[in-house]
Amino acid sequence: DTGVSQDPRHKITKRGQNVTFRCDPISEHNRLYWYRQTLGQGPEFLTYFQNEAQLEKSRLLSDRFSAERPKGSFSTLEIQRTEQGDSAMYLCASSRDSSYNEQFFGPGTRLTVL
Amino acid sequence: GNSVTQMEGPVTLSEEAFLTINCTYTATGYPSLFWYVQYPGEGLQLLLKATKADDKGSNKGFEATYRKETTSFHLEKGSVQVSDSAVYFCALTIGAAGNKLTFGGGTRVLVKP
Numbered sequence: 553d554t555g556v557s558q559d560p561r562h563k564i565t566k567r568g569q570n571v572t573f574r575c576d577p578i579s580e581h582n583r584l585y586w587y588r589q590t591l592g593q594g595p596e597f598l599t600y601f602q603n604e605a606q607l608e609k610s611r612l613l614s615d616r617f618s619a620e621r622p623k624g625s626f627s628t629l630e631i632q633r634t635e636q637g638d639s640a641m642y643l644c645a646s647s648r649d650s651s652y653n654e655q656f657f658g659p660g661t662r663l664t665v666l
Numbered sequence: 667g668n669s670v671t672q673m674e675g676p677v678t679l680s681e682e683a684f685l686t687i688n689c690t691y692t693a694t695g696y697p698s699l700f701w702y703v704q705y706p707g708e709g710l711q712l713l714l715k716a717t718k719a720d721d722k723g724s725n726k727g728f729e730a731t732y733r734k735e736t737t738s739f740h741l742e743k744g745s746v747q748v749s750d751s752a753v754y755f756c757a758l759t760i761g762a763a764g765n766k767l768t769f770g771g772g773t774r775v776l777v778k779p
Contacts, residue, residue, distance in 0.1 A: 585766060594670075594755050594769030595710070608766065643710065645767075653765050657702075657710040 554578070556658035558644050564664045565634055572630045573661045577646030584627050585655060586619055587643040588612065595643055601627060602649060634665045668693045672756045672770035679746055679777050687741040687773045689730075689756035697758040699723075699732050699739040700767070704753045713741075713754070746777045 557576045565571050577584050583602050587595035598617070599609045603624035613619075616634075621627040631638055641660045647653035672689045679685060691697065701713040701723070714723030719734035730741045739756060756770040 583765070587767070592772070594757070594771050595767070597766040597768070600766055645710075647765065653759075654712050654715065655765075655767060656712075659709040 556644055556646050556656050558642075558658040558661050560661060561659060562662045562664075564666065566666050567634060567636060569634055570630065570632045571634055571663065572628055573642055573644075573663075574626060574628050575644030575646075575658060576626045577644070578656055579625075580648070581646035581656075582624075582649040583647045583653065583655075584621055585645040585647070586627070586629055587645065589641040589643055589660070590639075598629075598642075631663075634663075636665045639663055639665045668697070668758060668760060668768045670756050670758055670768055670770035672754075672773055674771070675753075675774035677773060677775045679775065681748055681777055681779050682745045683777075685741070685743045685746045685750070685775065687754055687756075687775070689739045689741065689770060691737050691739065691756075691758050693737075693758055693760060695760040697760055699730070700757045700759070701728070701730055701739070701741050702755040702757060702769075704755065704772075706752070710755070746775075748777050748779055751775060751777045 559574045585600040586598040589595040601621040616632045619629045643660045644658045645655040647655045698717045700715045702710045703713045714725040716723040716732035722731045753772045757767045759765045
């Protein structure tokens with residue numbers, strides 16, 4: 553169990569640029585979740601996958617956001633035409649597919665949009 | 667919808683003091699309840715959980731009891747240490763809703779020597 557990893561850890565970009573983040577879950581975990589955490593707040597759910605299928609997207613996930621998990625392993629989260637309001641910590645978590653799963657979180661990617 | 671409300675911080679304590687962080691929830695189904703902790707510079711870690719009414723979760727000296735009648739899951743520790751300084755998040759999941767976590771706003775705890 554090597555834990556959930558995320559890359560990059562920090563990203564600074566200019567408004568209007570596109571950014572892509574990667575998450576590598578724990579290897580035997582079927583479920584993968586993305587959350588967003590702004591300063592001083594709790595994480596908010598964005599989307600989740602079971603294997604390669606994206607099963608739910610939050611209303612927080614505007615059309616500029618897209619997430620993929622093409623082979624049911626790693627996932628990417630892309631933000632197009634970034635805005636200053638996108639500045640946040642983007643967290644990835646994974647879990648087994650069970651009734652009382654525990655989600656294991658990665659260290660997060662901190663995005664700063666200038 | 668589902669929501670979690672927890673006491674605002676920061677909570678400042680002296681070492682060996684008793685800690686309580688209140689957490690209440692509203693849920694459309696039958697939730698599982700969690701406390702996560704975020705130490706400075708680190709990611710979220712699961713601290714403890716309870717999956718049904720009257721269950722008590724415990725870990726590292728922390729305890730929380732799932733109270734369905736008061737829709738609460740208060741976190742307690744009898745004697746805190748400086749190393750317990752962190753941000754604590756109460757959260758819930760609903761199995762039928764994909765087990766996505768709904769978090770409270772977090773409570774920062776600072777323990778002074």
